[in-house]
Each structure stands twice: as structure tokens, then as C-alpha cells.
Amino acid sequence: MNIALFGYGKMGKMIEQIALDRNHKIVAKIDVDTQDIDYSKMDVAIDFSMPNAAFENITKCFENGVPVISGTTGWLDKFEEAKAICTEKQSAFIYASNFSLGVNIFFELNEYLAKMMSTLEQYQVSMEEIHHTQKLDAPSGTAITLAEGVIKNSNYKGWKLDESDESEIAIKAKRIGNTPGTHTVDYTSSVDSIEIKHTAHNREGFALGAVIAAEWIIGKEGIFTMKDVLNLG
Numbered sequence: 163m164n165i166a167l168f169g170y171g172k173m174g175k176m177i178e179q180i181a182l183d184r185n186h187k188i189v190a191k192i193d194v195d196t197q198d199i200d201y202s203k204m205d206v207a208i209d210f211s212m213p214n215a216a217f218e219n220i221t222k223c224f225e226n227g228v229p230v231i232s233g234t235t236g237w238l239d240k241f242e243e244a245k246a247i248c249t250e251k252q253s254a255f256i257y258a259s260n261f262s263l264g265v266n267i268f269f270e271l272n273e274y275l276a277k278m279m280s281t282l283e284q285y286q287v288s289m290e291e292i293h294h295t296q297k298l299d300a301p302s303g304t305a306i307t308l309a310e311g312v313i314k315n316s317n318y319k320g321w322k323l324d325e326s327d328e329s330e331i332a333i334k335a336k337r338i339g340n341t342p343g344t345h346t347v348d349y350t351s352s353v354d355s356i357e358i359k360h361t362a363h364n365r366e367g368f369a370l371g372a373v374i375a376a377e378w379i380i381g382k383e384g385i386f387t388m389k390d391v392l393n394l395g
Contacts, residue, residue, distance in 0.1 A: 163380060165373075166190035166204040168219040169211035169234070176369040177208055184373060192219070201226035206376045213237045220255070221247045229254035229382070231375045233261055233368070235303040245385050254379050256386045259303030261371030265345075266388040268360040272308050272347055275358060276315035285349040285356070286328065287312055289321075292336045292344040300335035304345055309333060312347070 163186050167174045170193045178188050189203040194212070199222075207223045209216060213236030223230045224247050232255070241257065248255040260266070279285055291305040301309075301323055309321035309331050319329045326332040342362040349356040362368075371388070378391045389395065 163187070163205040163377070164189040164203055165376060166192065166199075166201075166207045166223075166228070168192045168207055168209040168215075168223075171210070173210040173233070173365070173369060174208075176365060177210070177372055180366070180369050180373050181376075184377075186373070201228055204228045205380060206231065208232075208372050208376055209234055210372070217244060220244050224248050224251040224253040224255070227251070227253060229379045230256070231261075231372055231379065232257045233259070233372060235259060236299065248385060252383055254382045254384060254386065256375050256379060256388065256391070258371075258375070258388045259307045260343075260368065261375060261388065262362060262367040263371050263374070263392065264367060265304060265360055265362075266371070266392055266394070268345070268358070269307060269311055270389075270394050271358060273311040273315050275347070275349075275356075276312040279349055279356075280316045282349075282351075284351040286351075287316075287318070288326075288332045288334070288348050288350070290334045290336065290344075290346045290348070292338055292341050294340050294342065295337045297337060300337075301333040302335070302343070302345075304343065305333050305335070308345060308347060 165181050165186050165188055170191045207228050207230045209219050209232040211219050211234050216234040216237040217240045220230050291302045318331050321331040321333055342365050344361045346359045375391050
């Protein structure tokens with residue numbers, strides 16, 4: 163398939179290599195200063211751009227009949243508007259805070275555990291995420307997705323960075339060296355602790371998941387998630 167890359171930083175370059183290895187073609191590399199964009203050559207767009215560019219990138223693709231896979235964070239105040247435009251233009255869209263196949267299985271495990279723990283009030287849940295020092299936003303989008311998964315399946319009212327009260331999930335964010343990403347969900351009582359953890363060994367898993375999502379979305383119409391891609395119900 164013919165892939166357009168919106169954003170050509172570290173992740174864009176990694177997606178390019180994986181896509182080429184899987185016999186796909188990169189027909190466009192759109193970055194900050196790109197002016198002329200030919201949508202007619204694109205089968206699908208993969209967006210890992212900047213927050214201030216993502217909404218326009220995504221919606222322009224929809225308007226030109228190009229389905230979009232997006233992993234850009236920091237623009238979700240316009241997410242519902244983007245979904246509405248996708249539906250209006252009869253296009254297709256997958257957004258994920260993390261495209262790693264393992265992380266998306268971890269999301270499901272997290273929600274399942276939250277349901278099991280929801281009536282055990284003696285346990286307080288907390289989270290920790292560790293990323294490389296170049297990651298400026300905190301907590302990570304993945305940690306927020308994990309927190310939302312717990313909130314949806316429990317009596318917690320929200321999450322808070324660092325300290326929290328009993329009605330909120332405390333998320334600790336650490337920035338260390340070149341760490342690709344580690345996320346831990348911990349349930350602690352006075353007598354024991356239960357912990358689930360996902361550790362990325364490198365960033366290739368994120369790029370591979372985005373390419374697999376792009377392969378999956380071809381020929382489809384609608385708003386989807388990685389649950390659909392992985393057939394997780």
C-alpha cells in the first residue's frame with residue numbers, strides 16, 4: 163500500500179523502515195515546512211506530527227478520502243470534531259495513545275483487573291510511568307489511558323500527577339536516560355500488593371503497531387480503535 167507519513171521525526175523514520183520491510187511504499191513525508199501535498203497517491207496516512215498540526219493534517223486527509231492512523235498526543239480537545247468530520251466524509255480513523263501491540267493487551271488486562279478490584283476498598287491504586295528525558299509531557303498518554311481504564315471500571319473519580327486523595331489515582335512520572343517506556347499499575351493494601359507492568363525494550367513496537375493498524379484499516383469506513391485491530395472485543 164502507499165503510505166503518507168505526517169511527521170518525519172524519530173517515530174516517522176522508524177515507521178518508514180518497518181513499512182518498507184513489509185513491502186509498502188512511502189509516497190509522502192510531510193513535515194513542518196511541507197507545502198504541496200498530493201493526496202491522490204495515498205492509500206493511508208500515518209500521523210505522528212506535532213499537536214498544533216495534527217488536527218489539520220488528519221481532517222485534510224478525511225476531506226481527500228484518505229484514512230488516518232494517528233498517534234499524536236496533545237490535540238485531543240478537537241478529537242470529537244475530527245471524528246465528526248471523518249464520519250461526514252465517510253472516511254476511516256484510528257487514534258491510539260500507544261500503538262504497541264503489547265501495550266494494547268496491557269490496556270485490556272488493566273481494565274479486567276480494575277473490575278476484579280472494584281469492590282476491594284482496602285486496596286489503593288497508583289501508577290508509575292518512566293520515559294526518556296526528551297519526552298516533555300507528563301503523565302504520558304499511555305498512563306492517562308490506563309488511569310481512564312481504571313476509572314471506568316471502579317469508584318475512582320479521576321487521576322492526579324504525583325499526590326492524590328483516596329478518590330483519585332496518583333500517577334508518578336519519571337524521565338530517565340533513553341528509556342523507551344515503562345508503565346506500572348499497583349494495588350496496595352496494608353497486607354499485600356498486586357502489580358502489573360509493561361516494559362518496552364525499544365520503540366519499534368510502537369511503529370510496528372501503527373503499520374499493522376494501517377494495513378488493517380484499508381477498505382474500511384468508520385472510527386476504530388486498536389481493540390478492533392487486535393480483535394479484543
